[in-house]
Amino acid sequence: MNLQPIIRADGLCRRQGLRWVLVHLNFELQTGESLLLAGGNGAGKSTLLRLLSTLTPPSQGELELFGTSVKVNRRPQRNRIGLLGHTNQLYPELTPSDHLQLWSRLAGMELPKGLLDRVELADRAHDPARTFSAGMCKRLALARLMLLNPDLILLDEPFGQLDAQGVSLMQEAVESWRAQGKTVVLATHLIERGKPLCDRALLLAHGRLKWTGPAAELSASMVAGADS
Amino acid sequence: MMALLHKEFLLAWRGRARVAASLTFAAATLLMFSFSAGADGRLLQRLAPGFLWLAILLASTLTLQASFDAETQDGALDGLILSASAASIFYAKALTNWLFLAALGFVLLPLIAALFDAQLGALDRLMSVLLLGTAGLAAPGTLYAALAGRSRAAGLMLPLLYFPLVIPALVSSVKASELAFFGDPMNQWGGWMSLLLAFCLIFWSLCGALSTAILEDG
Amino acid sequence: MTRQRVAAAFALVGLGLLSWGSYLGLWVAPPDRYMGDVQRIMYVHVPTAWLALVVFMLAFVYALLFLIRRTWRWDALHEATLEIGVLYTALLCIQGALWGKPTWGVYWAWDPRLTTVAVMLLSFAGILSLRHFLDDPLRRASWSATATILASANVPVVYYSVRWWNSLHQLQSTPKTVNSAMVEPLRINAFGLLALTIALIMIRSWIAEARRRRDLAPPLPEIEA
Numbered sequence: 001m002n003l004q005p006i007i008r009a010d011g012l013c014r015r016q017g018l019r020w021v022l023v024h025l026n027f028e029l030q031t032g033e034s035l036l037l038a039g040g041n042g043a044g045k046s047t048l049l050r051l052l053s054t055l056t057p058p059s060q061g062e063l064e065l066f067g068t069s070v071k072v073n074r075r076p077q078r079n080r081i082g083l084l085g086h087t088n089q090l091y092p093e094l095t096p097s098d099h100l101q102l103w104s105r106l107a108g109m110e111l112p113k114g115l116l117d118r119v120e121l122a123d124r125a126h127d128p129a130r131t132f133s134a135g136m137c138k139r140l141a142l143a144r145l146m147l148l149n150p151d152l153i154l155l156d157e158p159f160g161q162l163d164a165q166g167v168s169l170m171q172e173a174v175e176s177w178r179a180q181g182k183t184v185v186l187a188t189h190l191i192e193r194g195k196p197l198c199d200r201a202l203l204l205a206h207g208r209l210k211w212t213g214p215a216a217e218l219s220a221s222m223v224a225g226a227d228s
Numbered sequence: 229m230m231a232l233l234h235k236e237f238l239l240a241w242r243g244r245a246r247v248a249a250s251l252t253f254a255a256a257t258l259l260m261f262s263f264s265a266g267a268d269g270r271l272l273q274r275l276a277p278g279f280l281w282l283a284i285l286l287a288s289t290l291t292l293q294a295s296f297d298a299e300t301q302d303g304a305l306d307g308l309i310l311s312a313s314a315a316s317i318f319y320a321k322a323l324t325n326w327l328f329l330a331a332l333g334f335v336l337l338p339l340i341a342a343l344f345d346a347q348l349g350a351l352d353r354l355m356s357v358l359l360l361g362t363a364g365l366a367a368p369g370t371l372y373a374a375l376a377g378r379s380r381a382a383g384l385m386l387p388l389l390y391f392p393l394v395i396p397a398l399v400s401s402v403k404a405s406e407l408a409f410f411g412d413p414m415n416q417w418g419g420w421m422s423l424l425l426a427f428c429l430i431f432w433s434l435c436g437a438l439s440t441a442i443l444e445d446g
Numbered sequence: 447m448t449r450q451r452v453a454a455a456f457a458l459v460g461l462g463l464l465s466w467g468s469y470l471g472l473w474v475a476p477p478d479r480y481m482g483d484v485q486r487i488m489y490v491h492v493p494t495a496w497l498a499l500v501v502f503m504l505a506f507v508y509a510l511l512f513l514i515r516r517t518w519r520w521d522a523l524h525e526a527t528l529e530i531g532v533l534y535t536a537l538l539c540i541q542g543a544l545w546g547k548p549t550w551g552v553y554w555a556w557d558p559r560l561t562t563v564a565v566m567l568l569s570f571a572g573i574l575s576l577r578h579f580l581d582d583p584l585r586r587a588s589w590s591a592t593a594t595i596l597a598s599a600n601v602p603v604v605y606y607s608v609r610w611w612n613s614l615h616q617l618q619s620t621p622k623t624v625n626s627a628m629v630e631p632l633r634i635n636a637f638g639l640l641a642l643t644i645a646l647i648m649i650r651s652w653i654a655e656a657r658r659r660r661d662l663a664p665p666l667p668e669i670e671a
Contacts, residue, residue: 015584015662016582017581017582017583018581018582018583018661018662050445053310054310055306055309055310055445056445057445059584075313078310078311081310083306083310085303085306087302087303087306088302088303089302089303089304089306089307090302090304091235091239091298091302091304092298092301092302093238093239093242093243093298094235094238094239094242098235098238101231102231102234102235103307103311105230105231105234106231106232106308106311106312107311128242129302137302144307368596371592371596375589375592375593379579379580379585379589380579380580380581384579385576385579388572388575388576389569389572389573389576389593391568392565392568392569392572392597392600393569393596393597393600395565395600395604396600396603396604423603423606426603427603430599430603431596431599434595434596434599435596438513438592438595438596441513441588441589441591441592442588442589442592
């Protein structure tokens with residue numbers, strides 16, 4: 001049984017331009033655990049997710065994913081990570097079926113049937129993405145994650161722009177990922193949505209780690225207090 | 229890699245309106261050049277190769293920039309980086325841009341023939357110059373378009389860096405086109421074409437090697 | 447010896463050699479057979495040309511080193527050599543124009559050397575401009591390094607491509623083809639300018655490094671209560 005944590009951050013810092021947006025983060029996450037990243041706007045949640053996805057390298061400190069540092073070859077790590085960022089990574093001129101074809105071919109996978117049904121986009125499979133609402137775009141991005149089925153799933157404000165049906169779709173997806181033993185990191189300022197889905201929580205403010213513990217113990221007042 | 233190319237072609241096909249716009253832009257520049265040079269037929273004929281390549285160069289700034297807009301609009305580039313190497317992303321874009329520019333050149337030929345009364349006799353030579361010359365423009369252009377697309381003063385950055393760099397390719401293409409239009413008594417064709425080839429080889433490999441520095445976050 | 451002293455030493459040696467060489471060139475050396483006294487500008491022009499080339503070669507090396515090693519020192523040296531190189535090239539064009547008008551009748555001509563110089567000036571000035579537009583220090587460093595490598599690779603290509611055309615510029619003067627009384631001040635000035643350039647590069651790179659250090663220091667970790 002592999003006891004190595006899936007994520008290990010040690011003195012992790014990130015500078016954006018001349019500002020330090022993440023400062024001296026130390027934490028670990030075990031495989032199969034789900035983590036809630038909480039904090040106000042500008043706390044550094046999105047930046048941390050980008051670091052965990054290897055898209056952005058650390059400016060200082062250590063970050064290990066799947067037991068190896070991100071400073072070493074990132075390709076094998078990237079094959080096991082999926083990111084749902086605040087952009088959807090879509091091409092406005094391409095249709096959902098184009099997108100799925102592209103993603104599956106890039107990943108070298110078979111395209112499973114019924115993927116668009118699961119996100120309720122099957123009826124718009126051949127319309128270009130620029131005709132979609134924001135919520136539909138997010139659902140297409142969710143379909144990408146379902147397709148790639150990575151071991152580490154990073155979600156940045158996944159409930160934004162979704163209607164009630166979309167939100168429950170997202171919640172079901174997270175539940176099913178947890179049931180499969182995958183590791184999920186969910187960043188959101190809607191902690192009441194996030195708490196039931198996560199085991200642990202991490203509270204960020206001004207780029208620093210303010211608090212960590214079981215997700216159930218996190219409260220809105222703690223979040224508000226941390227920002228001051 | 230094939231998947232990336234497929235995507236590029238799809239994007240180019242869906243963005244057909246842009247193709248027409250680039251063509252119109254190139255044609256308009258040719259018209260403006262011919263007006264500013266005056267009505268002297270002989271002079272216009274001599275200037276035809278230069279004008280052809282200038283029109284291609286200027287139109288290329290539009291196309292190259294636009295080729296990266298699709299990537300940066302909704303963060304699609306991030307998704308690509310996670311699934312593919314920076315070099316393959318670069319080469320897929322550069323190849324598509326090359327083919328597009330070459331096609332633009334071909335379409336401009338009849339226009340050149342009409343406006344400047346140029347002889348299109350050595351058509352095979354003209355086609356090969358167009359192919360190699362646009363290849364020389366495409367590689368550095370795509371790399372700098374990526375750079376410009378990801379920075380603030382996008383519109384300025386591309387011409388500022390791209391134009392000085394492709395001067396040798398431009399010069400060789402114009403000279404070789406001249407020989408194709410007007411004849412080659414001193415057999416200089418080989419020299420210019422090998423120079424163009426050398427430029428392409430050097431810069432297609434260099435730009436691919438440097439693509440990681442530009443496409444990945446620092 | 448502290449590095450400030452080293453730089454000061456280089457600067458003094460450089461200025462001294464330059465003064466001596468210029469004295470020799472302006473007063474002692476004989477005038478050129480064909481061009482007369484105007485030719486004396488060569489004593490400044492040729493060293494400037496050599497040094498501009500050397501400095502840009504250094505810029506290429508530093509850019510490469512930065513991309514491989516990713517230390518700020520190389521970026522600082524890269525910035526210094528870019529600026530000094532562009533400065534020298536601009537001076538070169540002015541000197542060349544001053545020399546060209548009385549001797550050839552024109553300020554400029556499109557032969558291999560001059561065209562290469564023009565392209566170099568445009569490319570590297572463009573890279574300096576790029577640096578000004580990029581705020582993020584790391585991105586500024588890696589992107590400008592990339593551009594420098596491309597621009598440097600372009601220099602030999604431009605030179606050899608334009609050599610297909612006839613050249614107006616003087617054939618490469620090596621000491622063998624120049625009157626020996628002219629060689630001495632040339633050599634002295636060249637070394638003088640080299641020493642001065644080393645000093646300038648060192649000083650300019652310190653300024654760059656100091657700016658980096660001031661901007662980039664991370665905040666301290668919080669003390670656990």
